[in-house]
Amino acid sequence: MSLSADLLWLIPALPLIAAVVGACAPRGAFKLAAAAAIAALTGALLLSCGALATALAAPAAKLASNFTWFDLGHGAVRLGWLIDPLTALMCVMVTFVGLLIFVFSTGYMRDDARAKQFFCFLSLFAAAMLGVIVANSLLLLFVCWELVGLASYLLIGFWFQKPEAAAAAKKAFVTTRIGDLGLLLGLLWLQDSAGTLLLYDGGKGLLEPAVLAGLGGSTAIGLLLFCGAVGKSGQFPLHVWLPDAMEGPTPVSALIHAATMVAAGVFLMARVFPLLTPDALTVIAFTGAVTALIGALIACAQNDLKRILAFSTVSQLGYMMLAIGVGSWVAAIFHLLTHAFFKALLFLGAGSVIHAAHHEQDIRQLGGLRGPMRVTFATFAIGMMALAGVPFLFSGFWSKEAILHATHAWGVSQLPLYTGLAAVVLTAFYMTRLVAETFLGAPRSEPAAHAHESPAVMTVPLALLAACAILLSLLAWPSPWLQLLLDPSAAANDHADGVGLMALSIALVALGLGAGWAMYGRKPREKSMSADPLAARAPRVFAFLAARMKFDELYAATFGRAAYALAVFADALDRHGWDGAVRLLARLGRFTGLVNREADEDGLNAGFDATSESLRKTGRAYSRAQTGDAHGYLLMIAFGFVVLVFAVLFGGAR
């Protein structure tokens, strides 16, 4: 089975149709919306497998299908679809993980009154995400990118009755849009200097040698595109929205804020990799390294089950960015794929726990869930070991090793390697803490004590994801299949000096696990109120990390306050400044009128008065001569008329 590029649009179109069905379905038609969403995504999964078959048959061929969207004179704006191994693998991952999460959601969201909308939004998200992946045009990618952000906004804010959720949704949208601005400017620059935004276009596309050679100043272009990735993929310094996004329902966190959307930035960078210059790559590498370390550090001191995972996601995305930066985009994609499975697994496991514990997600209140929730515990433990990088059996180990090796081989600096290795220890540590606090010991609250295993519709996806978390090792071992598929040219010099580094990282994993076990596992917390062992040892560091290194406070005090001050200033300027100027002008006009009037009275009118006076005198003389008052009346009328004319003429100015 294979799929031609001309039909590739069907992959995003199917979930889009499901979203429309969900939107049009009558209120409360939860089953219809869910069925449509699942059926559409199943279809998309089958088509993605077809696309993968096509791509595997000819890995080097870039099968594109382009069309004109609208015409702006000099250059028609063209969009298109693309099949290559990167697209096909991403499609399969997104549809497969997405399908499992959809199925899981039917259990998780069953009791929610607005479950219909939930599936509508999920389908919209899937459509947009698949659109990002299959796009052969940076503009189409950007369009879908924005729609992904919209779906993310709708889903984070799904429980908008919670003020935190509403605020988090807005924060996520606006923060990522700051990054999107950079991406948009990058597109404008590319459009202006290359005249096209198509990636592959029979030799005239952006990623094809002829155009690549002609692009000047592309460090800046690469960095602008990277801005978009920084926003979407939660890289430092725009990572602050991602932990807050955990206010959304847990399946959303699993799908959007762990497996797919947040990885879109990494995907984008991998996609436009040929456009990135060494300078741009250096910036990317250091950003990724910093993000990996910051995320891991903060994760050690969080108490919310989902926030620990969220900061872990930030950290892992940092790893992926680091891989891009050091030039191994294949390692980045490999880690993206493995991470998508094991992080989705962890989030769904967390969802299963939260569902069972009646929305209690503070790990201090949990504990002792190993017994009642066996499947959840077993699968969660597999996910934890994959994330921590426990050797050989778990896919996370291989993908993380690939990144560390690439970082080691990087000629520019070894600093990112050291931060990466430090994050390895921290990752193993905080995951041990998480599992020990959640599953070991005795239940520390009512909800945890009454927890029981979730239904099969939720545990079966967990089991499948756990299997994948292990099986994906096959992508790299025993043969570097993924590397050969995606970038055969770079495969030759791989694993040159691997053994020493691998031994070191295994030792570091053991160190992290051991430390975590020593502090949290050996003697599990007894009461929810008892102090955290880490906090007891280094209270100030712990508090600083628990407050997420105060990034939110910093931004609120600087950018937030500056923007607010600017807005208030502008508002005041509008009310008093401009309006005041206008009122002043009006007053000036009135003043001029007054002056004119005075001038009339004293100057012009005086003349008329004098004339009239003489007339009157004449009249008086006449009246004395003649009898009757008629002329006196006429005179008065004439005088009045003159005054009236002046009043009308000049009074209008008042």
Place this chain on the structure above:
Amino acid sequence: MSALPFTIYVSFAGALCALAAGTRARMVALVTAVLGFGLALVAAGAFSPSPGLQTLINVSWVGELGIRYHLAADGISLTLVVLTGLAATAGVLFSWNVEERAGEFFALYLALIGGVYGVFLSADAFTLFVFYEIAIVPKYFLIAIWGSTNREHGAMKLVLYSFAGSALVLAGLLWAHAAGGATGFGLGELAVAAARIPREGQIAMFALVFLGFAVLAGLFPFHTWAPTGHVAAPTAASMLLAGVVMKLGAYGCLRVALPLFPAGFAFWQQPIAWLAIAGILYAGCVALVQDDFKFVIGYSSVSHMGFVLLGIAAANPEAVAGAVLQMFSHGVIAGLLFAVVGRMIYERTHTRRLADLRGMPLHRALPFAALVFVLAGLASMGMPGFSGFPAELAILVGAWKSSPAWALAAGAGVVVAAAFTLRAIQVSFFGTTDKSVALRNAPVLHLEPITLPERAGAIVLVAATAYVGLNPDALLNWIMPALQSPLMQATLKGGTP
């Protein structure tokens, strides 16, 4: 095409009928508006794009002065005429409940529409000016009689600004006419005459004419009439004000000021672009802290019109096409937003204060209004799938060509737009962001359900913005050839720095 002038006549005739019809005036107005819209669409169907204006009627009016009654259309005018028809129709639907002096209301409303059609179709500067003035007067009465908050102030301010602007325009045109020794007021003749004027003269004349029109387009810092006027106006009038009247100003800039004085424009290009950008950002910031819902929308209008002015200032085909597209797009979207705020919310809840609306679970009481507002909000912040996206994209592409700094600064406006739009959506419809007022404790609202005319109007407008958003070529196929006309080419060549 020959049907187009009848949009004007039908509107004025409808105005007279409405005056006579009394309580049935709304039906007259609806028929008239739909007829005008239909005529525009029929003409659009028969339109074959060509460079330059296609004359519809050209007869002598005031022979001694060389003033002619000359109507003509190209793709740009056609786009705006279609927009006017659309906005007029929707506006009637959203003022279906006007009972107070309905005959006069709809008469003035239709007279305003007729004037607007006239401006968009005029090819003689004097004719254009006359229609422009005709459009101003009804605005005053619509706001002063049927308006709300601070209506006398708003109406007076708007009219004074408008008249001051038109005085500048008139002065500039007469000056050019005299100094260039023109025989008439046809735009082509004036352009030929203006070309004979030395550069210094052109610079001064351009400043007069452009500023005069740009005031009505909401150019910063001459925009303050717009929010006050919008807020004071009754719903249909704010829809028209933001939807089409502000376009009159932008259209005047594009049709009269730029083609007549390309050298003057080249001199002023930088300041205009930066004022436009300042307007985008400034109005966006102000919108961020408003408590009156209608002020939020009013300032967002100013911000969006900044994009139009930036597109005009960038003066290359992409940017100008984007500006015209944005005129259409903003006309539809602003109409929607004002319809939701003014008609659907204010006339039911009798408040526009966001602080009050926050406590009302409006999304449950008025789900349709919530949906429409969310869609309009998304369109307003430039989401793909709606007309704002291709329009702002084209403007930014063009602006980048002229100066990347413009695109950078204007692009920041997109972020601000997201911030103030999302704030308005969340606070107004989706309840509380304040913990103390839990949603379930809020009083159950019993609001009059959304009526059929309101639904119809909203659906028509949403469909229009979505259609153009997905298929911008529908309008661009008209607009692009119009930019090839000699007059436009002079601008585009004179305007590229």
